[in-house]
Amino acid sequence: METKIDEIADGIFRLSTYVPNIAPPAGFTFNQFLVLGDEPLMFHTGLRKMFGLNRDALARIIAPERLRWIGYGHYEADECGAMNEWLAVAPNAQAAHGATGCLVSLNDFADRAPRVLADGEVIDLGGGKRVRFIDTPHTPHGWDAGVMYEESTRTLLCGDLFTQLGNGKALTDGDVVGPAIAAEDLFKYSALAPGMGGAIRRLAPLAPRTLALMHGPSFVGDGAAALSALADEYDRRVGDQLLTVGLRVAA
Numbered sequence: 001m002e003t004k005i006d007e008i009a010d011g012i013f014r015l016s017t018y019v020p021n022i023a024p025p026a027g028f029t030f031n032q033f034l035v036l037g038d039e040p041l042m043f044h045t046g047l048r049k050m051f052g053l054n055r056d057a058l059a060r061i062i063a064p065e066r067l068r069w070i071g072y073g074h075y076e077a078d079e080c081g082a083m084n085e086w087l088a089v090a091p092n093a094q095a096a097h098g099a100t101g102c103l104v105s106l107n108d109f110a111d112r113a114p115r116v117l118a119d120g121e122v123i124d125l126g127g128g129k130r131v132r133f134i135d136t137p138h139t140p141h142g143w144d145a146g147v148m149y150e151e152s153t154r155t156l157l158c159g160d161l162f163t164q165l166g167n168g169k170a171l172t173d174g175d176v177v178g179p180a181i182a183a184e185d186l187f188k189y190s191a192l193a194p195g196m197g198g199a200i201r202r203l204a205p206l207a208p209r210t211l212a213l214m215h216g217p218s219f220v221g222d223g224a225a226a227l228s229a230l231a232d233e234y235d236r237r238v239g240d241q242l243l244t245v246g247l248r249v250a251a
């Protein structure tokens with residue numbers, strides 16, 4: 001396995017590792033994002049067992065000990081499994097996550113105390129980079145789920161939202177909604193909680209120019225339209241499910 005590096009927006013680097021034996025023949029990518037600034041932030045730690053690969057990739061961009069912040073979407077192995085390995089190599093690094101994530105997992109799991117972020121709170125990385133944390137509970141899964149948004153480049157670090165298979169180009173301006181629906185049909189990874197469509201639609205006014213997918217390419221284009229279309233699809237799925245349950249209860 002190798003980890004490829006691409007700059008997907010000014011000062012934002014995608015570290016991508018392709019694993020062909022997940023969902024073959026298409027395979028599956030695991031991506032982390034490094035946001036450069038005076039205080040560099042990495043979004044996702046990657047799997048614990050991929051730590052060596054990811055550390056060596058990051059070292060091609062900055063010295064790993066320069067890392068200051070580590071964010072992630074929700075508590076799962078690919079999102080934050082290597083947290084303590086990163087905290088060990090980067091003595092000034094601190095994990096940062098929402099109140100729920102810190103309360104239920106990170107306060108105990110991380111070897112150093114995390115920074116607790118309120119919904120909408122910004123970490124100013126310096127160098128013009130500002131990263132905002134936004135709560136998206138149960139969206140696409142995980143009570144603690146959230147995303148991060150880099151304001152200067154209008155890049156939404158959207159975690160598992162828009163998950164897709166395959167190992168295409170690092171950047172695409174093509175459709176990201178259709179492939180996300182296909183992956184949802186295959187993996188059934190979303191919670192389908194009633195608030196899911198609303199949580200995704202709430203991100204659309206950010207009007208992101210780049211959507212940085214954890215699994216798939218990064219998308220450049222009308223991020224608001226893509227988010228709205230994805231929200232509509234989840235509203236439809238949740239509505240169908242509620243209708244089915246309602247009919248069963250009424251029967």
Ligand SMILES: [Fe+2]
Nearest residue numbers: 074076141160
């Ligand atoms: Fe996940």
Ligand SMILES: [Fe+2]
Nearest residue numbers: 078079160214
């Ligand atoms: Fe993930």
